[in-house]
Amino acid sequence: MLTPKQIFVVGLNDFNRARLEQLPGAKDCEFHGVIPPADVYDTEVFDIADMLSRAGDELDAFDGPIDAIIGYMDFPVSTMLPILCRRFGTRTTSLESLLKCEHKFWSRLVQRQVIPDAIPAFTAIDPFDDQALDVIRSAGLYFPFFLKPIKSSGSRLGFRIDSPEDFTHAIERLREDIGLIATPFNTVLEHALLPPEIAAVEGHFCMAEEIIGGWQCTVEGYVFEGEVVSYGIVDSLRYPQVLSFFHYRYPSQLPAEVQAQMKDLTERVMTHIGYDNAAFNIEYFWDEVQNRVWLLEINTRISQSHCDIFEKVDGISNQQVSLDLGLGRRPAMPYRQGEFPIAALFFYRVFFVDARVTQVPSEEELAALKAEFPGTLITLQVAPGQQLSSMPEQDAYSFALACIWMGGQSAEELLSNYESLSSRLNFAFEDVVG
Structure with a gap:
């Protein structure tokens, strides 16, 4: 009889436990939660230092092998995984390569090195600097532009800025609330080896970016032993006239040549970043008028929002990808078998x-x-x-x-x-x- 693989999932809840246990690749696995789900789902206050300490104690106390440590959530879970995996010798990408995706300023700098035509104009600003608007203008950005934290979660504290009044309102909100993300993100940054120009742009900073838009979609993929694989593209459709998402639809209805271009950009940027043995998803826009593809942002995880739609169409939840990668296996995702x-x-x-x-x-x-x-x-x-x-x-x-x-x-x-x-x-x- 095979010895079960011991899989630890940060923030595991009952809904996702049931999903994981139903995966074909989970027949030889036992799942354990690390950090109660309420600590990462039902709050906006993340004491990452405390969570890392508690997670380490839980894992140290386990009487048996630790075969994989995985997660399916954005911040703070995604940023904790490389730290925990490094400590306990399990597989995932390095913290530095993950931060080249999640630290928005660092990510744009790296993207500009390999896919400059696919990214907007951008600059970092300190929202507590009373001259921040002048910094934005000196970078060649004018109304309208988009303003968001250097590390965000979902669409929180993201603003379209069309006027000085919009900027003033956004800065007031950012000054009030950005510490909820900045303080724990800075804890993560303390664990990484950062270039000086990145270390100077810590968690309280924001990004101002040129407005980009068009048909939005997400490329779901992974890197296994240096090979970048994009296994599905999901359309993201918004409510008319607002930024709020209406629905995610799979498979994408984009033209085949546009999907191929997005997959090519994905392979180039993820290879350049050095991301490896972990899942990701990348959000893109296709500007149909200009026939131009823009990279919006890189997320260092599967999208749990997409789990059920992959299962409905392809036959298996994309959580199979996280599980296989955590165990050092090439992911086994079927195609159109749902x-x-x-x-x-x-x-x-x-x-x-x-x-x-x-x-x-x-x-x-x-x-x-x-x-x-x-x-x-x-x-x-x-x-x-x-x-x-x-x-x-x-x-x-x-x-x-x-x-x-x-x-x-x-x-x-x-x-x-x-x-x-x-x-x-x-x-x-x-x-x-x-």
Whole structure:
């Protein structure tokens, strides 16, 4: 009988444990959580030094081999993994190569060395510098531009700046809240060997970038023993006139030649970075008018939002990639062996300034909807009594109340089914007083 592989997952919750245990490659694996999921899901306060200490104690106390340490989340999990893997001798990419993806200024500098035509004009600024707008102008950036933290999570604290008033508002928000990301990110930076020009641009800095846009999508991939593999492209569609995501759709409907160009850019930049033995996803824009591809940002993980849609279309969740890489195996992702030819994750949103939730759909209502639309998954993101502004990981314009995964025979059928389902989600709210 084979000895089970012992897999440790940072921030493992019950939903993802069930997904991992169902993977074909998990038959010889036992999964253990490291750091409670609430510490990385349900808060915006990340004491990474404490989490690394606790994770180290948990792993030291384990009486047996530690075969892999993996994760499926963005910050802070993604940045903790190289530190933990280095300490316990398991496989992943180096911390420095990961930071060349996640430290936005360092990442743009590295990208400019190999794919200069695919990146926008950019500069780093200190939001606590009263002359920050002059620094941006001296870099050749003018309204409109985009402003975001040097390390962000999701779309948090990202702003489109169209005027001096927008800039003033964004700077006020950044000065108030950027420490929630900057302080723990600086803890990670202390573990890395940084060039002086990067060490000077620490976690409290921001990035100003030229506005880029077009058809947005995400290339999911991995590097195994130096070989860059892009195994799927997912379209990211937004609500009209706003930055908030409406749904992710797989497979991509982009022209084949555009998809091929994105895969070529991906191979060039990830090879140059030296990223290895780990998963990634890269967000791109295709400007159809100029027929130009822009690289938006690199994420050092699979996208857990895409797990179900890969399973629906290809037959296996892309969590198989993280598991295989953690164990030193070449990932085994099937192709178009799922139940549906197309699938999507929809974000059911409200565009409020704030409110308190008074009602959410009942279990019976959700069960009826899932029975009517086979293959559908619905996860609520709020509970009665919750104030919307208390939700973590939200963009600056809306609140996502539910995530809805659906499969279909066509993009048109997906949208029609979602519209029918979403019209029957019974949420209710009251104004926040005071």
